[in-house]
Amino acid sequence: FAVNNSNLTINISNSNNDCLLTTTNVQKVGGFIGSVLNNKNIINGTTINFTNCENHKEIKSSNGSNVGGFIGFVFNILNVSAEHCENKGNILINNTGENIAVGGFIGFFTDDMNVVIDPKNVLTGTNNSGSVTVEGNPSTATVGGLIGAIHEIDGYLRNYSIQIINCSNNGEINVTDVKNDTQIGGLIGNMTKNGYFNVEIKGCSNKATISAFSSPNTCIVGGLIGWVSRNGRSNLTISDCNNCLLYTSDAA
Numbered sequence: 001f002a003v004n005n006s007n008l009t010i011n012i013s014n015s016n017n018d019c020l021l022t023t024t025n026v027q028k029v030g031g032f033i034g035s036v037l038n039n040k041n042i043i044n045g046t047t048i049n050f051t052n053c054e055n056h057k058e059i060k061s062s063n064g065s066n067v068g069g070f071i072g073f074v075f076n077i078l079n080v081s082a083e084h085c086e087n088k089g090n091i092l093i094n095n096t097g098e099n100i101a102v103g104g105f106i107g108f109f110t111d112d113m114n115v116v117i118d119p120k121n122v123l124t125g126t127n128n129s130g131s132v133t134v135e136g137n138p139s140t141a142t143v144g145g146l147i148g149a150i151h152e153i154d155g156y157l158r159n160y161s162i163q164i165i166n167c168s169n170n171g172e173i174n175v176t177d178v179k180n181d182t183q184i185g186g187l188i189g190n191m192t193k194n195g196y197f198n199v200e201i202k203g204c205s206n207k208a209t210i211s212a213f214s215s216p217n218t219c220i221v222g223g224l225i226g227w228v229s230r231n232g233r234s235n236l237t238i239s240d241c242n243n244c245l246l247y248t249s250d251a252a
Contacts, residue, residue: 010036013051017089024062030072030107031055031089037075050082055130057089065098067091068107068148069130076111082126090171094136097179101148102141103189104128104171110151111160122163131172140181144189144226145169145206150199151192161198168205176213184210184219185226186243192227197234201225205242 017031028035032055038046048071055069066073069087074080087104101108105126128145142149146169152160169186183190186206191199201224212219220227223243228236 009047009049011049011051012053013049015053017055018057020057020060022060023064025064026061027065028072028107029059029061029064029067031057031059031069031087033071035066035073035075036071036077037073038077046077047079048077048081049079050085050126052083053085055087055089058130059089059091061091061093061095063095063098064093065095065100066107066148067093067100067102069104069128070106072107074106074109077121080106080109080121081123083122083124085126087128087130087171090131090133092133092135093138095134095138096136098138099140100134100138100142101189102132102134103144103146103148104130104132104169105146107148108142108151109147109149109162120161120163122165123167124163124165125167127168127170129170131174133173134175135177137177137179139179141175141178141183142190142226143173143175143182143184145171145173145186145208147188149183149190149192150188151190152197161200164199164201164204166203168207170207172208173210175211178218180218182212182219183227184212184221186210186223188225190227191225191236192229198237199235200237201239201241202237203240205244207242207244
């Protein structure tokens with residue numbers, strides 16, 4: 001856990017997580033970092049760099065809300081980068097009643113910075129091969145092979161960017177018994193309310209089965225991105241990508 005750090009750089013390289021993580025009522029869970037956040041007024045914030053890292057073990061979360069193979073929750077961080085990293089551990093969330101976001105790399109990526117900065121976040125050659133399973137009747141669920149949700153407050157004047165280059169999801173995604181909205185993507189589950197925001201996805205693929213058993217009126221599934229909504233003054237570019245998923249549902 002890291003909070004309100006000005007000019008902090010975290011470099012993690014050639015490292016693995018080889019420990020099974022089992023948590024109960026822990027809201028933010030990650031194979032390497034549970035939560036990293038800054039106050040919205042910190043201009044020179046935290047930078048996190050992963051290089052040649054892997055999560056090898058399963059993550060089991062009972063009543064967690066933001067869960068990722070590497071980082072559970074990212075809030076107001078200047079830069080996050082990952083190069084040649086992989087989550088190989090299965091992720092299982094059993095949640096009763098909460099809103100959840102889960103991803104093979106990052107569970108929930110968000111910010112509400114109100115200062116003029118130029119944050120850049122890059123995932124290169126980073127893959128998920130662990131399965132992601134959500135059960136237990138949560139209120140809402142956003143699930144992605146790499147990132148569960150990218151959610152930002154619209155209207156702040158800066159050029160926030162995320163690049164996902166040559167990445168893949170090879171882990172099955174299984175979501176059951178969600179009460180309300182469910183958004184599932186092979187790479188990103190939900191991208192919503194992003195102002196002045198740029199996302200580039202290039203040379204990426206989803207090669208895994210997605211199974212969703214939920215209300216047919218509230219379940220949205222995409223091979224690459226599940227749900228894109230209310231992204232004012234933003235750009236989304238997808239190039240040289242492939243989806244090979246087999247999608248199954250009880251919403252027949």
